Amino acid sequence: MAKRKSFTASLPSLQSITYRFWPHICKQSHLLIGAFFALLAETGLRLLGPWPLKLMFDRVILPTGFNVHGHNIEALAEFSPLLVLTILAAALVVISVGQGTAAYFSTVGMAVAATHVMADIRSQLYNHIQALSLSFHTQAKSGDLITRVTYDIERLREVTVVAALPLVTHFLTLIGMVGVMFWINWELALIAIAVLPFFILTTTTMSKKIHKVARTQRKREGAMAASAAEAIGAIKVVQALSLQDFLGKTFAKNNRKSLKESAETQRLRAGQERLVEALVAIVQALVLWRGVQLVLAGSATPGDLLVFITYLKVAFKPMRQLAKYTGQIAKAVASGERVIALLDTVPDVRDLKGAKSAPAFRGDVRCQNVTFAYDPEKGILRNLTFAAKPGEQIAIVGPSGGGKSTLISLLLRFYDPIEGGVHIDGHDLREYTLTSLRQQISIVLQDSVLFATSVRDNIAYGALGASNVEIEAAARLANAHDFIMELPQGYDTILGERGATLSGGQRQRIAIARAAIRKAPIVILDEPTSGLDSTNEALVSDALNRLTQGKTSFWISHNLSTVRHADQILYIEHGRILEQGTHGQLMAQAGRYAQMYRLQSGSYLSDLPARSHAP
Numbered sequence: 001m002a003k004r005k006s007f008t009a010s011l012p013s014l015q016s017i018t019y020r021f022w023p024h025i026c027k028q029s030h031l032l033i034g035a036f037f038a039l040l041a042e043t044g045l046r047l048l049g050p051w052p053l054k055l056m057f058d059r060v061i062l063p064t065g066f067n068v069h070g071h072n073i074e075a076l077a078e079f080s081p082l083l084v085l086t087i088l089a090a091a092l093v094v095i096s097v098g099q100g101t102a103a104y105f106s107t108v109g110m111a112v113a114a115t116h117v118m119a120d121i122r123s124q125l126y127n128h129i130q131a132l133s134l135s136f137h138t139q140a141k142s143g144d145l146i147t148r149v150t151y152d153i154e155r156l157r158e159v160t161v162v163a164a165l166p167l168v169t170h171f172l173t174l175i176g177m178v179g180v181m182f183w184i185n186w187e188l189a190l191i192a193i194a195v196l197p198f199f200i201l202t203t204t205t206m207s208k209k210i211h212k213v214a215r216t217q218r219k220r221e222g223a224m225a226a227s228a229a230e231a232i233g234a235i236k237v238v239q240a241l242s243l244q245d246f247l248g249k250t251f252a253k254n255n256r257k258s259l260k261e262s263a264e265t266q267r268l269r270a271g272q273e274r275l276v277e278a279l280v281a282i283v284q285a286l287v288l289w290r291g292v293q294l295v296l297a298g299s300a301t302p303g304d305l306l307v308f309i310t311y312l313k314v315a316f317k318p319m320r321q322l323a324k325y326t327g328q329i330a331k332a333v334a335s336g337e338r339v340i341a342l343l344d345t346v347p348d349v350r351d352l353k354g355a356k357s358a359p360a361f362r363g364d365v366r367c368q369n370v371t372f373a374y375d376p377e378k379g380i381l382r383n384l385t386f387a388a389k390p391g392e393q394i395a396i397v398g399p400s401g402g403g404k405s406t407l408i409s410l411l412l413r414f415y416d417p418i419e420g421g422v423h424i425d426g427h428d429l430r431e432y433t434l435t436s437l438r439q440q441i442s443i444v445l446q447d448s449v450l451f452a453t454s455v456r457d458n459i460a461y462g463a464l465g466a467s468n469v470e471i472e473a474a475a476r477l478a479n480a481h482d483f484i485m486e487l488p489q490g491y492d493t494i495l496g497e498r499g500a501t502l503s504g505g506q507r508q509r510i511a512i513a514r515a516a517i518r519k520a521p522i523v524i525l526d527e528p529t530s531g532l533d534s535t536n537e538a539l540v541s542d543a544l545n546r547l548t549q550g551k552t553s554f555w556i557s558h559n560l561s562t563v564r565h566a567d568q569i570l571y572i573e574h575g576r577i578l579e580q581g582t583h584g585q586l587m588a589q590a591g592r593y594a595q596m597y598r599l600q601s602g603s604y605l606s607d608l609p610a611r612s613h614a615p
């Protein structure tokens, strides 16, 4: 995870973030250029702000004897004092309205441009996360990923208006004011800027402290978001284990700590603001002390002094929030780094150079000496070889943890083998693009995930753009049509998140319909009937038989009786195919499969008398 940095330390990162997002920024160039010109206009008008007052002092209120300097508009000397006063009063209003209008356009221009840029980046990030390999997603925390797509992007957007824009405005204003002050009176200007080193020293020291506390707070917030997402995602387990109180207390503890850090940041900020106010008071006193002497000596006008005092207030006061602005920018840089780190993550499994779109498969699947490990230290599949002819049903059985699901993941190219290869119709999977490969494989898993949308859409996700007739035909094949019609809005019924409003058997049948509509030549079934009651199991099995008709299918099952009719059975243990053949052949071998089968059917038979005697 990217580390938070102080503002100065984050400048190079700021540069690289800008460079990285430059193409997105360029798309908004017209808005940004407009906003920049509005910003320049605002700064110019801000510099002009105190001048009507100065001229009122020097031209209208005070005797002409005070007009010792050349900083007056000579043309005004032609007019009567009342007319001058009226012009200056009107000028005050024009300057103020002009400044407000320019500020409005610069803020709105910047905000709109930032919103567009961030919307672009957010979409890019979302698509990138979707494309990342399973090896990444099994390690990543979904709460953290969601925080990057939402919170981090939002902070980047927000910072442009709430920190970067004011910072640039104040910086330009400061430079302009220092220039004008030297033009009016270099001696007073020197006194005014003498305070700058102290100012910079105190603000940087304080900023560092604030950043340190804010960094800890941000880390804690990230962890809190991740643990909240995890607990909410697993709410069923949390409630079943009655973990609410325990998890609630842990969350509350972190929350309290985060609040404490937030209060500490506020305390430091308030302290810094008071310090800057004191510095501004000191510099104002010094300017007044020397300025009044210069006015009395006739080398400056009272109006000049007024301009100085106003500039000091205008230029330095917003700078007391320097820590706030720089802090926000430093935080945004950390967010930008998190976003870039994610965008830079290259999927382990991706389209190789020269990968082509797969032709329609016949369904000849071969594994040739496949070896695979999630962790290089711990081999999972070892030298697996088998072949499935088009239309054959292959059962994959064996003890838990043997590597059955892992083998299936390789067929879908969720992972690539370390050695050997998986071939379809004589070609290595890696020759094809991922999308064209997966489009020709249907899957039904043990706990099929449905989406919180209509039943119709859930089925159509199997083949985007499918017609209503195709959707209904798929539902009928999956034995799902009848129960769907009994739902409140039939096919338009909106399901709960992950299909929570349906029974396990109903979920499976919609998942089978989703797989059926794909009309893929290869079907993968990973324990699709486990956990179902006998009625549902019969309905689902019947649907699965129709789904796999004429397709090459791979069926993982712990219940050997459901797959005994398979054309080929692979018995996998400790990542090796120990036995391979039809049910009859394996039973005749009297090996591990036969032992497992007898154990299962034996317990089933011994159950029967007990069942038949049940009331």
Ligand SMILES: Nc1ncnc2c1ncn2[C@@H]1O[C@H](COP(=O)(O)OP(=O)(O)OP(=O)(O)O)[C@@H](O)[C@H]1O
Residues within 6 Å of the ligand: 138, 374, 375, 380, 399, 400, 401, 402, 403, 404, 405, 406, 407
């Ligand atoms: N994403 C992963 N990262 C690291 N190890 C994993 C991952 N997925 C599975 N494993 C490990 O790989 C081994 C094989 O797991 P796999 O899920 O393929 O077994 P299985 O035969 O399908 O088991 P089951 O019948 O219980 O579903 C197990 O030791 C498991 O801990």
